[in-house]
Amino acid sequence: xxxxxAVPVGDIAQETAPERGAxxxxxxGGVWQRTLLIEPDGGVDQTSExxxxxxxTLCGDIRSAPDQNCxxxxxxxxxxxxxIFHWSPRWAYGLEEGAPPDEGYLRWEGAIxxxxxxxxxxxxxxxxxxxxxxxxxxxxxTDGSGNPKGLLLRIGRFAFxxxxxxxxxxxxxxxxxxxxxxxxxxxxxTPGHALTGVTLTWPEVLRxxxxxxxxxxxxxxxxxxxxxHLKIEECI
Amino acid sequence: xxxxxxxxxxxxxxxxxxxxxxxxxxxxxxxxxxxxxNVGFLTITGHGIDPAIISELIAATKAFFALPEAEKxxxxxxxxxxxxxxxxxxxxxxxxxxKDKKEAFDVSIDLPANDPDYLAGNPLLGPNQWPEGNPDFxxxxxxxxxxxxxxxxxxxxxxAEALGLAPDALDRxxxxxxxxxxxxxxxxxxxxxxxxxxxxxxxxxxxxxxxxPTAPGLEVMNGExxxxxxxxxxxxLVINIGDMLEVWSNxxxxxxxxxxxxxxxxxxxxxxxxxxxxxxxxEPLAPFVTPNSPRAYEAVTAGEHLHAQTVQTFTYLxxxxxxxxxxxxxxxxxxxxxxxxxxxxxx
Numbered sequence: 001x002x003x004x005x006a007v008p009v010g011d012i013a014q015e016t017a018p019e020r021g022a023x024x025x026x027x028x029g030g031v032w033q034r035t036l037l038i039e040p041d042g043g044v045d046q047t048s049e050x051x052x053x054x055x056x057t058l059c060g061d062i063r064s065a066p067d068q069n070c071x072x073x074x075x076x077x078x079x080x081x082x083x084i085f086h087w088s089p090r091w092a093y094g095l096e097e098g099a100p101p102d103e104g105y106l107r108w109e110g111a112i113x114x115x116x117x118x119x120x121x122x123x124x125x126x127x128x129x130x131x132x133x134x135x136x137x138x139x140x141x142t143d144g145s146g147n148p149k150g151l152l153l154r155i156g157r158f159a160f161x162x163x164x165x166x167x168x169x170x171x172x173x174x175x176x177x178x179x180x181x182x183x184x185x186x187x188x189x190t191p192g193h194a195l196t197g198v199t200l201t202w203p204e205v206l207r208x209x210x211x212x213x214x215x216x217x218x219x220x221x222x223x224x225x226x227x228x229h230l231k232i233e234e235c236i
Numbered sequence: 237x238x239x240x241x242x243x244x245x246x247x248x249x250x251x252x253x254x255x256x257x258x259x260x261x262x263x264x265x266x267x268x269x270x271x272x273x274n275v276g277f278l279t280i281t282g283h284g285i286d287p288a289i290i291s292e293l294i295a296a297t298k299a300f301f302a303l304p305e306a307e308k309x310x311x312x313x314x315x316x317x318x319x320x321x322x323x324x325x326x327x328x329x330x331x332x333x334x335k336d337k338k339e340a341f342d343v344s345i346d347l348p349a350n351d352p353d354y355l356a357g358n359p360l361l362g363p364n365q366w367p368e369g370n371p372d373f374x375x376x377x378x379x380x381x382x383x384x385x386x387x388x389x390x391x392x393x394x395x396a397e398a399l400g401l402a403p404d405a406l407d408r409x410x411x412x413x414x415x416x417x418x419x420x421x422x423x424x425x426x427x428x429x430x431x432x433x434x435x436x437x438x439x440x441x442x443x444x445x446x447x448x449p450t451a452p453g454l455e456v457m458n459g460e461x462x463x464x465x466x467x468x469x470x471x472x473l474v475i476n477i478g479d480m481l482e483v484w485s486n487x488x489x490x491x492x493x494x495x496x497x498x499x500x501x502x503x504x505x506x507x508x509x510x511x512x513x514x515x516x517x518x519e520p521l522a523p524f525v526t527p528n529s530p531r532a533y534e535a536v537t538a539g540e541h542l543h544a545q546t547v548q549t550f551t552y553l554x555x556x557x558x559x560x561x562x563x564x565x566x567x568x569x570x571x572x573x574x575x576x577x578x579x580x581x582x583x
Contacts, residue, residue, distance in 0.1 A: 056329070134544055134547070134548055134564055135544075135557055135564040137554045137555075137557055137558050139555060139558050202560045206558075206559065206560065211559075212559060213559055213560055214559050214560040214561040232555045232558045232559055234551060235329075235551050235554030235557075235558055236551070236554065
């Protein structure tokens with residue numbers, strides 16, 4: 001591990017072609033940064049760092065303060081019916097107990113994706129930072145018996161993982177990584193991980209995410225087989 | 237007829253292709269040229285593959301897919317280092333994340349285990365996987381593979397001549413190609429909505445594809461974006477231009493976008509994706525780059541392009557990518573890089 005030279009996530013914005021109307025789930029693949037939240041009471045939040053990664057139906061969302069400690073995160077599945085999009089967290093941290101379903105109307109406003117709450121009168125604006133490329137993926141992390149224990153997404157210069165600690169869903173850890181000039185760096189995390197300021201290789205990212213990893217990039221077919229590593233499966 | 241207006245897939249009798257009757261041979265080449273330039277698809281008859289070989293392939297395929305899942309999974313494609321074997325339902329995923337309902341068995345050029353490319357870790361070259369104790373399956377499949385591969389060699393020469401090149405001008409690109417034959421089984425799907433796309437619009441990544449269809453469902457996009465039915469012709473094989481021929485010809489031949497309509501009925505399909513050699517650097521050939529027709533394509537390494545596109549579809553390869561076991565070359569192109577859709581997107 002070396003000194004981190006990861007590019008700040010806010011500097012990776014890409015131009016997005018203007019779109020119109022309501023999107024389909026397959027149109028939402030990418031990394032989204034929230035640029036505005038208007039809460040039901042009229043309060044405005046433009047400072048929280050909120051990133052949403054979407055590939056296929058799998059999604060991850062991580063919300064943090066400027067100190068990089070996340071105060072809320074979830075990972076799960078995005079579905080839609082009619083015009084309503086429904087986020088189903090399979091793993092969550094810091095979300096309000098007993099809150100109504102996380103459902104919103106999505107529509108394009110030029111290059112901005114606007115979300116209007118269904119069960120609460122909030123408005124969010126999302127800016128797309130990256131779109132999925134050839135070598136991007138979203139995978140389930142499993143215990144080897146097919147039981148989901150987390151999610152791993154990599155889209156462009158962003159990677160997100162949620163993984164259970166010791167097999168307990170309530171002990172799930174969430175992390176967001178960004179790739180800079182020299183490698184991966186931790187951009188946000190559930191509390192308790194002093195990994196900022198270091199540069200990571202991809203196998204190190206996987207190890208932090210509790211996932212199996214290739215021992216060496218040159219040894220094709222020889223995945224790390226530590227017994228406690230979660231298996232990477234069902235990738236899209 | 238122009239690319240923008242075709243409404244049917246031309247049928248070309250290739251009996252005299254490569255034959256001694258020069259006039260008839262040239263007439264076939266001319267028909268191939270018109271089809272390749274204007275449609276990108278043709279149905280060939282008079283191809284010479286014995287119907288008995290086709291019947292045995294279909295029978296052996298049905299028998300294989302009727303085996304218990306556990307038996308088929310013994311030759312799971314994820315066990316192979318070079319992408320051969322059984323593809324269960326759900327192994328292939330689309331960009332939307334939805335899983336494909338079909339199952340398949342993938343074979344290719346059957347190289348020995350001491351082949352140097354295989355030993356070097358080539359992701360597409362090496363031995364096939366075969367179910368143990370089932371020599372009839374192997375024999376039926378490889379008999380068809382060899383016959384279709386030889387027919388492909390004839391078509392390479394036909395395409396070369398159709399481009400105004402010497403008959404053997406393209407032969408050097410096809411010495412040890414990872415040309416994949418897929419045995420595909422679409423199970424009966426009562427929930428399949430009629431007239432919905434199953435396999436979405438795409439072009440094929442190889443030089444061309446030689447398809448043995450057994451049921452309707454294939455649709456081809458013309459230059460105006462209309463979907464044209466390409467139902468099978470009795471005894472005919474369907475050929476479509478792939479990305480590599482489009483590049484070599486600098487766009488004179490087009491890798492035509494096509495899709496497979498979702499149908500309820502159980503059916504089988506047998507495409508042979510006729511690829512050029514893995515390390516072939518495919519770029520527009522000199523005769524097709526002129527002041528009036530400037531070079532329209534970057535060079536691409538055929539096998540890397542093919543592998544990169546394959547990784548995007550197969551769950552087990554995505555997992556290898558995620559684990560860091562494989563990486564994609566920097567210049568791998570994204571899906572739909574070729575064909576009318578790409579041109580429409582670019583315009």
